[in-house]
Amino acid sequence: MLLELSQDDSGSTAEARRQIEICNACRYCEGYCSVFPAMTRQKMFSDGDITHLANLCHNCRGCYYACQYTEPHEFALNLPAALAEVRQESWERLVWPAPFSRLFHTHGVAIAGMLVAGISALFALIAALPESAGDGFYAHLSHNAMVAVFTPGFLLPLVAVAIGLYRYWRDVGAGPITLPDIGNAFASAATLRNLDGGQGQGCNFEREDRYTDLRRWFHQAVLYGFLACFAATSVATLMHYFLDWQAPYGLFTPPKLLGVPGGIALVIGTSGLVWLKMRADPKLGASRVWGGEVAFVLLLGLVAASGLALYAATGTFAVSSLLALHLGSVLALFLLLPYTKMVHGFFRIAALLAEEAKRKG
Amino acid sequence: MNRLEPPRHSWDVVVVGGGNAALCAALCAAEEGARVLVLEGAPKPYRGGNSRHTRNFRCKHEGPLSVLTGTYGEDEYFQDLMLVTKGKTDEDLARFTIRASEECLPWMEARGVRFQPSLSGTLSLSRTNAFFLGGGKALVNAYYNAAEDLGVSVRYEAQVSHIAVEADRFKHIEVSFSGGPVERISARAVVLASGGFQADREWLVSAWGPAARNFLIRGTPYNRGVVLRDMLDQGCESVGDPTQCHAVAIDGRAPQYDGGIVTRLDCVPFSVMVNRDAERFYDEGEDVWPKRYAIWGRLVAGQPDQVAYAIIDSTSLDLFMPSVFRPVVGQTIEELGEKLGLDPAKLAKTVGGFNAACKPGAFTPTELDGLSTEGLDPPKTNWARPVTEPPFYGYQLRPGVTFTYLGLKVDKTARVQTPSGALSNVWAAGEIMAGSILGQGYLAGFGMTIGTVFGRIAGHEAARHALNDREIADVA
Ligand SMILES: Cc1cc2nc3c(=O)[nH]c(=O)nc-3n(C[C@H](O)[C@H](O)[C@H](O)COP(=O)(O)OP(=O)(O)OC[C@H]3O[C@@H](n4cnc5c(N)ncnc54)[C@H](O)[C@@H]3O)c2cc1C
Numbered sequence: 001m002l003l004e005l006s007q008d009d010s011g012s013t014a015e016a017r018r019q020i021e022i023c024n025a026c027r028y029c030e031g032y033c034s035v036f037p038a039m040t041r042q043k044m045f046s047d048g049d050i051t052h053l054a055n056l057c058h059n060c061r062g063c064y065y066a067c068q069y070t071e072p073h074e075f076a077l078n079l080p081a082a083l084a085e086v087r088q089e090s091w092e093r094l095v096w097p098a099p100f101s102r103l104f105h106t107h108g109v110a111i112a113g114m115l116v117a118g119i120s121a122l123f124a125l126i127a128a129l130p131e132s133a134g135d136g137f138y139a140h141l142s143h144n145a146m147v148a149v150f151t152p153g154f155l156l157p158l159v160a161v162a163i164g165l166y167r168y169w170r171d172v173g174a175g176p177i178t179l180p181d182i183g184n185a186f187a188s189a190a191t192l193r194n195l196d197g198g199q200g201q202g203c204n205f206e207r208e209d210r211y212t213d214l215r216r217w218f219h220q221a222v223l224y225g226f227l228a229c230f231a232a233t234s235v236a237t238l239m240h241y242f243l244d245w246q247a248p249y250g251l252f253t254p255p256k257l258l259g260v261p262g263g264i265a266l267v268i269g270t271s272g273l274v275w276l277k278m279r280a281d282p283k284l285g286a287s288r289v290w291g292g293e294v295a296f297v298l299l300l301g302l303v304a305a306s307g308l309a310l311y312a313a314t315g316t317f318a319v320s321s322l323l324a325l326h327l328g329s330v331l332a333l334f335l336l337l338p339y340t341k342m343v344h345g346f347f348r349i350a351a352l353l354a355e356e357a358k359r360k361g
Numbered sequence: 362m363n364r365l366e367p368p369r370h371s372w373d374v375v376v377v378g379g380g381n382a383a384l385c386a387a388l389c390a391a392e393e394g395a396r397v398l399v400l401e402g403a404p405k406p407y408r409g410g411n412s413r414h415t416r417n418f419r420c421k422h423e424g425p426l427s428v429l430t431g432t433y434g435e436d437e438y439f440q441d442l443m444l445v446t447k448g449k450t451d452e453d454l455a456r457f458t459i460r461a462s463e464e465c466l467p468w469m470e471a472r473g474v475r476f477q478p479s480l481s482g483t484l485s486l487s488r489t490n491a492f493f494l495g496g497g498k499a500l501v502n503a504y505y506n507a508a509e510d511l512g513v514s515v516r517y518e519a520q521v522s523h524i525a526v527e528a529d530r531f532k533h534i535e536v537s538f539s540g541g542p543v544e545r546i547s548a549r550a551v552v553l554a555s556g557g558f559q560a561d562r563e564w565l566v567s568a569w570g571p572a573a574r575n576f577l578i579r580g581t582p583y584n585r586g587v588v589l590r591d592m593l594d595q596g597c598e599s600v601g602d603p604t605q606c607h608a609v610a611i612d613g614r615a616p617q618y619d620g621g622i623v624t625r626l627d628c629v630p631f632s633v634m635v636n637r638d639a640e641r642f643y644d645e646g647e648d649v650w651p652k653r654y655a656i657w658g659r660l661v662a663g664q665p666d667q668v669a670y671a672i673i674d675s676t677s678l679d680l681f682m683p684s685v686f687r688p689v690v691g692q693t694i695e696e697l698g699e700k701l702g703l704d705p706a707k708l709a710k711t712v713g714g715f716n717a718a719c720k721p722g723a724f725t726p727t728e729l730d731g732l733s734t735e736g737l738d739p740p741k742t743n744w745a746r747p748v749t750e751p752p753f754y755g756y757q758l759r760p761g762v763t764f765t766y767l768g769l770k771v772d773k774t775a776r777v778q779t780p781s782g783a784l785s786n787v788w789a790a791g792e793i794m795a796g797s798i799l800g801q802g803y804l805a806g807f808g809m810t811i812g813t814v815f816g817r818i819a820g821h822e823a824a825r826h827a828l829n830d831r832e833i834a835d836v837a
C-alpha cells in the first residue's frame with residue numbers, strides 16, 4: 001500500500017503529509033471546513049492528495065488555534081501554514097512557465113516593476129498615437145488601439161492558467177463532474193463557506209483564537225466588486241459592437257451601474273484585506289510570499305481606485321494621465337494573472353469542483 | 362496579562378488551575394460580581410491541562426439537544442456509570458451530577474463553546490456525548506476569552522505550592538511565578554481545580570510500583586498533584602483508590618507527556634497481541650473495543666517491561682482509526698519481528714500456532730462475530746482470522762495514563778471536607794475531586810461533565826461567600 005503511492009519525502013509536501021497524518025488520527029477539527037472530511041477518506045496520502053487538500057484549505061486558521069499540538073509541542077502542528085506552502089508551491093509548479101510564477105509570487109517588487117512597465121507602456125502609447133476622433137478617453141487612446149493591446153494581454157494569461165488547471169486536475173486525480181457538482185462548488189465559493197468556521201462564526205485570521213467574519217466580508221466585497229467591474233467591461237464591449245453605443249457612458253447605463261459600485265466595493269475590500277493582513281500572524285500562512293500577496297492586493301485596489309478616479313475626472317486635463325495609470329495597472333494585473341495570488345480563484349474553484357467529484361467516491 | 366490588579370489583598374476568589382473546572386468556576390464567580398484571579402501553573406501555550414486534550418462531554422437530555430440526538434435520561438446515564446464503576450460511586454452525588462449536566466450545554470454555548478456532530482468513527486456516541494468543535498483546546502480558548510471579557514485576571518506559570526489553612530479557614534496561597542520566589546496571595550475564597558497527580562512519576566511509582574516508570578502520561582506534565590497532596594497533608598478527607606490510575610494501551614512511540622488522543626491504537630481486536638517474549642497473554646477478542654480498551658493498559662502494564670506488540674496483516678489495516686505513527690512493516694513475520702526487536706523465530710511460531718487454531722467462518726469486524734480459535738491458550742474468542750497476508754504490520758504498545766482516582770472529598774456544594782466538617786471557604790472541582798463520583802473505571806465524557814458541573818457550583822458558592830464576606834467587612 002505504502003509503495004504504490006507517489007510520495008515526495010522531503011520539502012513542504014512531506015511536512016504537510018506528516019501533519020495531516022496526525023490530524024487524521026485526531027479529527028477534532030472535523031467541523032471547521034471541507035479539508036478534514038476529505039482527509040478521512042484515506043489513511044495514506046499521495047502527493048496529489050496533499051495538493052488537493054492544500055487547495056481546499058481556506059486558511060481560516062481555526063485548526064491552528066484549536067490544536068493541542070502546536071509548538072512548543074514536539075508534534076509542531078501548524079496546518080494552515082503547511083497547507084499554504086504546499087498550495088503556493090502547487091501554483092508555482094503547475095502554472096506555465098514556472099519561473100515567472102516564482103518571481104512574481106515571491107517578490108512584491110517584481111509586481112511593482114510590472115506595474116511601472118504597464119503604465120509607462122500606456123503613456124508611451126498615448127503619446128505615440130495621434131489624438132483620435134473618439135469621445136471621452138477614446139480621444140486619448142482609440143478603441144481599436146485598446147483592443148489591440150488588451151485582447152492578447154487578456155487571452156495569453158488565460159492560456160497559461162488553463163495549462164496549470166489541466167495539470168492540477170491530472171495531479172489530484174479528480175474524476176468527471178456533474179451539473180450538481182458545479183452548483184455546489186460555485187455555491188461554496190459564492191459564500192466562501194470554508195472560511196466561515198463551519199458554523200458561520202467566521203475565521204481566526206486577525207484576532208487569534210477569537211472568531212471574526214471580517215475577512216470573509218472584505219473578500220466578498222473584492223470578489224463581487226471584481227465580478228461587477230468585469231461585467232461592466234464585458235457589457236460595454238457588447239454595447240460597443242452590437243448596439244453601436246460608444247463610451248463615454250452616463251451614470252445610469254449598465255457599464256456604470258455595474259462598474260461604479262463594483263469599483264467602490266473593490267477599494268473597500270482590498271483596503272480591508274490589507275488592513276487585516278497587517279494584524280494577522282504571517283507565520284500561519286505562506287510567509288515566503290507575504291510581500292507578493294500584499295503587492296497583489298494593492299495592485300487590485302489601484303486598478304479600482306484609478307478607474308473611479310478616471311470617471312470622476314471626466315472632462316478634465318487629468319484624464320490622459322489617469323487613463324495611462326488605470327489601463328497600465330489593468331494591463332499589469334492581467335499579465336500577472338497566472339503568476340500572482342490572482343490565480344488562486346481558478347485553483348480554488350478547481351479544488352472545490354474536484355472535492356465534489358471525489359466526495360461521491 | 363501580568364499586572365495584578367486589584368491589589369493582592371482584595372481578591373474575592375482565587376482559582377488554582379487553568380483547565381475546564383477552573384475556568385467554569387472563574388466564569389461563574391466573575392459573573393456573580395467577584396474579583397477573580399486564576400493561577401495556571403502551565404505557560405500559556407500549554408494552558409488548559411488535560412481539558413485541552415478532550416473531545417466531548419456526556420450530557421443527559423430529554424429529546425434532541427444541540428448536536429445530541431434522541432434522549433439520554435438520568436436512569437440510563439446512571440446505569441452506564443454503574444456498569445463501568447462496578448458500583449463504586451456515590452449514587453446521590455452521581456445522580457446530582459447527571460441531572461445538572463443537562464443545563465451545562467446551553468451554559469457552555471452561551472460562553473462561546475461550540476459543538477459539532479460526533480466525529481467520524483464515533484457514531485455510537487452521537488446520542489450521549491456532545492463533541493466540542495475543534496476539541497478541548499477550542500473550549501478552553503473560548504473560556505479564557507469569556508473570562509478576559511469579564512475582567513478575570515489570569516497568571517500563567519503560576520505554580521501554587523501551598524494552601525494555608527488555619528482552623529477551618531483558608532488564609533492565603535503560596536505561589537511562585539515563572540520559577541521566581543514564593544509569594545503569598547490572600548483572598549476571601551479559593552477554588553482548587555488543579556487536576557490529579559498522574560504527572561508526578563515518583564508518586565505513581567509509590568502507588569503502583571516500579572512498573573509505573575515505563576508508563577506514558579497521555580496528558581499534561583503540569584498535573585503533579587502538589588495541591589492535592591498539600592490538602593491531604595493538612596488532614597482533608599480523600600476519596601478514590603490511591604493506588605489506581607486509568608490507563609489504556611497506546612502507541613509505545615508516544616511522547617512521555619501530552620501525546621493526547623492521537624497515540625491511541627484501536628487495533629487490538631484485529632491483532633495477535635504478544636509480549637516482549639513474543640508470547641500471547643490475553644484474549645484479544647473478548648469484547649468490542651469500546652468495552653475493552655481500558656483494561657489493556659493494565660494488561661500491558663502487567664507484562665515484562667510494560668510493553669506489548671500488535672501483529673496484523675494487510676487485510677486488517679483499514680479496520681481501525683489510523684495512529685499518529687506509521688506501523689512497522691515486514692514482508693514476512695520474521696522480518697517484522699526483527700524490526701520490532703522481537704525474537705523472529707519465536708514470533709513466527711506464535712503467529713503460526715495462532716493461525717493453525719483459527720477456524721473458517723464469517724468475519725464481522727463491527728460486532729461480536731464468535732469467530733474463535735480452537736485449542737489455543739489463551740483463546741481469541743472473536744475476530745480470530747489467520748494473519749497470513751503480507752505485508753505484515755506491527756505496533757508497539759505501552760500503558761498510557763489518563764488520570765488518577767485519588768481526590769479530595771466534597772459535598773454537593775463542592776466544599777472540601779475534613780473529618781471535623783467542611784472547610785468554610787475552600788471548594789474543589791474537576792479531577793481533583795472526581796474520585797467522589799468515579800471511584801473506578803471510566804465513562805467517556807464524564808470527566809468534563811464533573812468538571813463543568815462542580816466548577817460552576819464551586820465558582821458560584823465561592824463568589825457568594827466572598828461577596829458576603831466583603832459586605833460584612835464593609836459594614837464593620
Ligand atoms: C488524552 C485525554 C483525552 C481525554 N478526553 C476526554 C474527553 O473526551 N471527555 C472527557 O470528559 N474527559 C476526557 N479526558 C479526561 C479529562 O481531560 C479530565 O477529566 C478533565 O480535563 C479534568 O479537568 P480539570 O479542570 O479538573 O483538570 P485539568 O484540565 O487537567 O486542569 C488542571 C489545571 O491545573 C493546573 N495545575 C496543576 N497543578 C498546579 C499547581 N500546583 N499550581 C497551579 N496550577 C496547577 C494545570 O496546569 C491545569 O491547567 C481526557 C483525558 C486525556 C488525558
Ligand code: HEM
Pocket residue numbers: 057058059188189192195219222223226270273274277293294297300341344345346348349
Ligand atoms: C473563485 C472563487 C474564489 C475563492 C474560493 C477565493 C478564496 C479565497 C480565500 C480562501 C482567500 C484567503 C486565503 C488566502 O489568502 O489564500 C482568498 C484571498 C484573497 N482573494 Fe480570493 N477567492 C476567489 C476569487 C477571488 C477573486 C476573483 C478575487 C479578486 C479579483 C479575489 C481576491 C482575493 C484577495 C485580494 C485575497 C487576499 C489575499 C491576501 O490577503 O493575501 N479572490 N481568496
Ligand code: SF4
Pocket residue numbers: 022023024026027028029030063064066067068069077079495496
Ligand atoms: S489541527 Fe490539531 S486538533 Fe485539529 S485535527 Fe489536527 S491534530 Fe487535531
Ligand code: SF4
Pocket residue numbers: 029032033034035036056057058059060061062063064079080083194
Ligand atoms: S486553516 Fe481552516 S480551512 Fe484550512 S484546514 Fe484549517 S480549519 Fe480547514
